[in-house]
Amino acid sequence: MTTMTKPSFVYVTYIATTPEKLWQALVDTDVARRYWVGAKGPAHVNVSDWKPGSRWEHQRVDDARTVDIVGTVVESTPPRRLILTWARPKDADDDSKHSRVTFDIEPQDDGVIRLTVTHADLEGDAPMLAGISSGWPMILSNLKTFLETGRAFPQSPSETK
Amino acid sequence: MFKALADPSRRRLLDLLHRENGQTLTALCAHLDMTRQAVTQHLQLLQDANLVAIVWHGREKLHYLNPVPLFAIYERWIEKFERNRLGVLRDLKRTLENDDDDKA
Numbered sequence: 001m002t003t004m005t006k007p008s009f010v011y012v013t014y015i016a017t018t019p020e021k022l023w024q025a026l027v028d029t030d031v032a033r034r035y036w037v038g039a040k041g042p043a044h045v046n047v048s049d050w051k052p053g054s055r056w057e058h059q060r061v062d063d064a065r066t067v068d069i070v071g072t073v074v075e076s077t078p079p080r081r082l083i084l085t086w087a088r089p090k091d092a093d094d095d096s097k098h099s100r101v102t103f104d105i106e107p108q109d110d111g112v113i114r115l116t117v118t119h120a121d122l123e124g125d126a127p128m129l130a131g132i133s134s135g136w137p138m139i140l141s142n143l144k145t146f147l148e149t150g151r152a153f154p155q156s157p158s159e160t161k
Numbered sequence: 162m163f164k165a166l167a168d169p170s171r172r173r174l175l176d177l178l179h180r181e182n183g184q185t186l187t188a189l190c191a192h193l194d195m196t197r198q199a200v201t202q203h204l205q206l207l208q209d210a211n212l213v214a215i216v217w218h219g220r221e222k223l224h225y226l227n228p229v230p231l232f233a234i235y236e237r238w239i240e241k242f243e244r245n246r247l248g249v250l251r252d253l254k255r256t257l258e259n260d261d262d263d264k265a
Contacts, residue, residue, distance in 0.1 A: 007225070141236060
């Protein structure tokens with residue numbers, strides 16, 4: 001797993017927070033549900049024990065806890081680096097269909113951290129590429145607002161109760 | 162960020178990265194009628210504005226379009242206030258232009 005193709009996307013955002021709070025925002029479902037909200041539909045949370053080799057699930061916060069993305073925890077070094085594989089649930093057992101997401105958390109001067117999200121091995125999966133390229137900027141923008149202001153994001157009313 | 166976007170060469174660089182993300186300086190220079198040094202300076206300004214992110218891939222320095230600050234502007238200035246009205250104007254423009262096409 002050390003070799004890596006050229007990343008498909010790289011997203012960088014600077015957030016006035018601590019590495020610990022940012023880490024918690026990624027892995028703690030009580031925090032993620034407050035900002036991991038897309039343009040439509042319910043919030044999502046990431047569920048795992050976050051040990052290397054463990055499975056993780058990207059779940060909708062609905063009654064069924066619908067799983068939209070699954071993968072394996074590749075590296076978990078709190079509060080600095082999290083590497084996950086990323087696949088549709090039907091491709092869970094087919095490693096060739098897993099792409100790879102890396103979260104790098106680097107403290108800067110003045111109480112700001114730099115979060116870099118790198119998504120690699122997405123070549124040839126046009127629908128996933130499209131979903132990701134519209135999804136990550138929104139989620140990272142929400143994450144920044146949430147950590148800096150505490151403002152939570154409302155879910156789409158039609159899909160929540 | 163607006164200063165970074167104000168220059169046509171820098172907007173062209175962002176367009177090139179939008180078309181193909183993750184390019185080296187050499188690859189970008191091939192599309193531009195500018196000195197390598199000028200391209201480097203433009204890229205540095207875009208990097209300072211967080212519109213371009215750098216990733217080292219082996220020995221290659223790759224430049225990526227970072228859309229996160231652009232999304233924040235979209236959200237701040239377009240989505241909240243103007244989306245519906247802009248949508249109506251766009252539809253109106255489309256309808257009127259299609260009418261013209263029909264007449265011609």
